Amino acid sequence: xxxxxxxxxxxxxxxxxxxxxxxxxxxxxxxxxxxxxxxxxxxxxxxxxxxxxxxxxxxxxxxxxxxxxxxxxxxxxxxxxxxxxxxxxxxxxxxxxxxxxxxxxxxxxxxxxxxxxxxxxxxxxxxxxxxxxxxxxxxxxxxxxxxxxxxxxxxxxxxxxxxxxxxxxxxxxxxxxxxxxxxxxxxxxxxxxxxxxxxxxxxxxxxxxxxxxxxxxxxxxxxxxxxxxxxxxxxxxxxxxxxxxxxxxxxxxxxxxxxxxxxxxxxxxxxxxxxxxxxxxxxxxxxxxxxxxxxxxxxxxxxxxxxxxxxxxxxxxxxxxxxxxxxxxxxxxxxxxxxxxxxxxxxxxxxxxxxxxxxxxxxxxxxxxxxxxxxxxxxxxxxxxxxxxxxxxxx
Amino acid sequence: xxxxxxxxxxxxxxxxxxxxxxxxxxxxxxxxxxxxxxxxxxxxxxxxxxxxxxxxxxxxxx
Numbered sequence: 001x002x003x004x005x006x007x008x009x010x011x012x013x014x015x016x017x018x019x020x021x022x023x024x025x026x027x028x029x030x031x032x033x034x035x036x037x038x039x040x041x042x043x044x045x046x047x048x049x050x051x052x053x054x055x056x057x058x059x060x061x062x063x064x065x066x067x068x069x070x071x072x073x074x075x076x077x078x079x080x081x082x083x084x085x086x087x088x089x090x091x092x093x094x095x096x097x098x099x100x101x102x103x104x105x106x107x108x109x110x111x112x113x114x115x116x117x118x119x120x121x122x123x124x125x126x127x128x129x130x131x132x133x134x135x136x137x138x139x140x141x142x143x144x145x146x147x148x149x150x151x152x153x154x155x156x157x158x159x160x161x162x163x164x165x166x167x168x169x170x171x172x173x174x175x176x177x178x179x180x181x182x183x184x185x186x187x188x189x190x191x192x193x194x195x196x197x198x199x200x201x202x203x204x205x206x207x208x209x210x211x212x213x214x215x216x217x218x219x220x221x222x223x224x225x226x227x228x229x230x231x232x233x234x235x236x237x238x239x240x241x242x243x244x245x246x247x248x249x250x251x252x253x254x255x256x257x258x259x260x261x262x263x264x265x266x267x268x269x270x271x272x273x274x275x276x277x278x279x280x281x282x283x284x285x286x287x288x289x290x291x292x293x294x295x296x297x298x299x300x301x302x303x304x305x306x307x308x309x310x311x312x313x314x315x316x317x318x319x320x321x322x323x324x325x326x327x328x329x330x331x332x333x334x335x336x337x338x339x340x341x342x343x344x345x346x347x348x349x350x351x352x353x354x355x356x357x358x359x360x361x362x363x364x365x366x367x368x369x370x371x372x373x374x375x376x377x378x379x380x381x382x383x384x385x386x387x388x389x390x391x392x393x394x395x
Numbered sequence: 396x397x398x399x400x401x402x403x404x405x406x407x408x409x410x411x412x413x414x415x416x417x418x419x420x421x422x423x424x425x426x427x428x429x430x431x432x433x434x435x436x437x438x439x440x441x442x443x444x445x446x447x448x449x450x451x452x453x454x455x456x457x
Binding site for chain 1: 436446450453454
């Protein structure tokens, strides 16, 4: 009974992945016929991949060409909220009619807007259409302060609500009894794992509790966001550099504000080295403050982006290898490869969440560590003599 | 063209580094199987640091 239900779960996961890759493959199959066959396939694949990696103002699931030759887009629109020269303006992104080349002009609150490669521009007074200079920058339109609910913002809100629901109910369950029920049983070991494997050994037994809320939040946020990127809905939350910059900024601020006297002393006046070395080490250590969060943000962004590019590239094999293998052969090959890469990506999703949390904990641990001679305490709070005490009393 | 050569060099360097880390970790685990957990954690951290460096170089070079 147990084994068979496990097998059904496994089959469900596999078929979900297959459907996911198939849905995306469909998207590409259609792409080839777009525009009457006179398109450069390679260019179109690159365009699709880039479109997926970027944030979007509408939620696009798939497109097809109907019997009448009309291009149909399936998805739903999201609100565009911008701060224009006439104040705060909001309208639905469906008013752009899926145009990202700046051709459709939307008039709202006295300002006219165009969507140029997923950036919202406001047209100047009297301008009828966007005019580009040689470097493809518009000369009669300017960027506006964009606080739209884009696809990634929508995803972040979704992840936030999911986490709030899961952990809210998990927290309520502890008020009744010690053992959580239902999905909480899957979450509890992960919380314990973050505490015992990440926070405790890196930050230290006495100080880790203060940072647990941050570490758990980034861990589950990154993990669930990464997993959401593996669904067929086309989210790419942690592949947006703005998101990873923000996450790394949190770590940066927390590390700087929890840094103790020893932390700053090791940066500005490194103990136990000659004076000339102390001076040389100051700029290096100052640079080190910045490179730590920088490597954090680059690692997460690049890993997720690379994963998505590989998946998209393998899906594109249905088109690029069609002449050599035929429609069935290329689709089959693409499905099998995408399936296995998706399984690896599920591992990477966890690994990156783990690494980000682990390194955050490590940096916090470096900032709060007591570098001078500290004492162990026994049960009554008396200091226990360690090796150095013994040596000092001996000398 | 040159940035492609650079990307290749980065990947070669990263590959050598990851190989060293993985190989030494395997040796360590074979010598002391009871320390496998600690070695694996340390291996992942060092691997991640190396990966951050390599990805940083790839993105800055692009």
